[in-house]
Amino acid sequence: MSFGARSRAVLASLGTLGLALAAAASPASAAAATPTTPTQLFNGYRNCSTDADRPTYLGAREGLVVEGIPGTTDSSGNSPVTVRYQVWPVADPTHTTTVTRDRVFPGSEAPGTLPAEALADGQTYAWRAQTVAGGAASDWSAPCHVTIDNTRPANAPTLSSPNYPPDDWNQGGEPVRFTLGANGVDDVTGFEFSWQQDLPVIGTSIGDHGVPQPVDPYADARYFTRADAPGGSATLSLVPPTGAGVMTLWVRSLDRAFNGSAITSYTFRVGSTAPTVTPAVASPEFGEPATFTLRPDAALQSTSPVVSYSVQTIGGQSDKAFDVTAAADGTAEVKLALDGIYGEHLRVTSESANGWVSDSASWGIGYDTTPTVASDAYPENGSSGGVGVPGSFTFTPKVKGVVSYTYSFNGDPEVTVAAGADHTASLDWTPQSDGFHDLTVYATTRSGIRLAPYDYFFTVN
Template sequence: MSFGTRSRAVLAFLGTIGLVLAAAASPASAAGRTPTVPTDLFNGHQSCSTDADRPTYLWAGTGLGVEGIPGTTDTADNSLVTVQYRVWPVVDPSGITTATRPNALPGIEAPATLPAAALTDGRTYAWQAQTVADGTASNWSAPCYVTIDNTRPVTTPAISSANYQQGVFNPGGAQAQFTLSAEDDDDVTGFEYAWLLPLPIVGIAHIGDHGIPQFVDPYSQPRNFMRADAPGGSATVSLVPPNGSGPKTLWVRSLDRAFNASEITSYMFYVSPTGPSVTPAVPSPEFGEPTEFTLQPAPGLQATNPVVSYSIQTIGGQAYGNTIEVAAETDGTAKVTVVLDGIYGEALEVSSKSADGWVSDAGRWSSTYDTTPTVVSDVYPENGPGGGVGVPGSFTFTSKVKDVVSYTYSLNGDPEVTIAAGDDHSASIGWTPASDGSYDLQVYGTTSSGMQLASYDYYFTVN
């Protein structure tokens, strides 16, 4: 894979570009507006270098994009102008190639492409621009210097880590320290890395006012890029591994001065579990009761990378998916109170967070609850025959949990009926069947807070 400059993402200023080779016009003066020297010169969407000893290194496999803002002395006249560009090898000033951008708007970047055939890999060039208006031309701009680099680095980085050994399990909790080495290949000047593929695009340029490129230096983004300490040298990076335990892979490639990229290499290691313990204050918390939990870092984690907070996610309760953030004490522990109101059960998933951004994998606690009512009948037993047509019977509902104030029932899908519960949280109904056969009595309780509990299906048969 090679992303280099040939695959840079650019939000380019769009205009009609006509390219013709032409001889450079000579500066002249004429009546009316006078063309002025182009400003804001860019090559490959990077600012031009006017220092012959510090050229900009650029990929130009399909030609070199150059641009500048033309102008005239009459700023109120927006008539179209022409911008001419010329380029030559620094070692051979007579070897000039010229490209022209006609129909350019004064005050707006006027891009053109210097042909790839005129640009030799590894050679340094100078280029200039001038504005032509009404048959006269401005002076040429000061030269911009570029070195053409169409060759990607051949050396992939060597990767080592002081605290996460390759291919084995390592204690979690600390940022991973990596040393990336160019192995003395002085074509390499930096590195790109990420925990996931594909790696980010290198050298994005956004287009601002007047079409002026705003190049984003990759090395201003240390999350994915780091400059080597010298050509062919190395770089040390500190990275927070992705959340959780298990295998982690860092993907890395070398970059040269033109941001051409080497092949990608990788470094895989394993992180031991780092989930915190989650302990309720009582062994078997009751349904619907506020319960205090103690959260404690994984063994050894507090000494390695002190925990500053916890994230608690509730699963199965009335506040399903809610996340609670709790600050840790200086010893890394914390307490949190949760109302356990999952009608079938509830779980807590807890991860710890350290000051440097490390997030552990999740510790878990869970419990199941049976909140269905108990149903009994004196005449029509569950899952069996009883009574008969016209034989009255009764059904009594009792609750396994506290605070039930009513029961709602439906027989064979008939409309639901709600009856109040007594002081003992039970209720009874009388019923006389009009026909024999199988019946399904579905019942659920409701608490004083309006919470609907789990329903129960009571099956029986009328003789």
């Protein structure tokens, strides 16, 4: 079993705290306390099993961490004590190994490590804990029973799917059924799986007073499933993370100690199940309400009816994502005002009653919202006029609702002029120097949208 950095950090900090406080305590106070039997016993950060017929299976390649909370009759809990751990093979109770954890404080877990050389692979052991204080010792705890398993499953699991064969493009819409097998390893008790090659790490969080919080990994059905018997198999029904394309599921076997086998994988292909997105008007106008009809993929609808759509807008003034409920026939309507000054796109996925999420359909339109600029005296990209020769420039919109124009010559401070009733505007300008000039102008709509800028270049003689 692997443990995260947080767990190790908590245990380390508790050990450091115990040593620091112990240095300040007096031997006399320790002698006054009567030790009591340790409680909250754990091994390998998993629960102690006091049932000799049901030992906990654990790996111990680098030793085995055992722990318990020592106690004394001193209610202040300020006197340091020693915790003694003793382990022996069940087959030979006379062959004991003892480990002590000195100068720890009652009320918090006191971990110790049983040495790896005292724990043979495949053997069952019993261990117990005792509190020692001021020369007195508590009763021993009831023994905990563990079987050492340092050997990972020899074979990677078998993995197949009856409804999504690996060699063809499959019609999507139905959850993928997988069969996982132990591949001849008789102590496999379950499997770990993921759509990502890096499988989750099995860990244990640490609670108050350093007490481990063991969780059965098989309780997390997103990544773990039990075998139907030791060395047996399991079945899964999974919806892929994306609706189409090449998919791979990664799987490894787990034995009773959660040793993992080599990882195997199953790759298959799923054809598109994307919906269609159809605007009521082929080319909706900028800023005007537009209605879209969303229709499900026909084969997907026949497999499991579409119940909703997720819609995402891209490129507008305030992009958004929202869900729309589908009608009984799987269709839905969406009304949007498209206000992306360079254009806007929709991305739509459907979700079926069985949880299948399709790949996305895309619809988009481009807009040119720059104003048209015209000048008889200084034509665009031309060379004319001269220093002191005035010219008139006229701005004309390409979209509806324009109320003003903002312009700047050669990077000078911007100036805004109101649009007339026909939504155009004109200005007079006299050059103060010859050579290349740049007029930048953009329009603003009634709703306050600043439209795309346009650069108008010309040369003064």
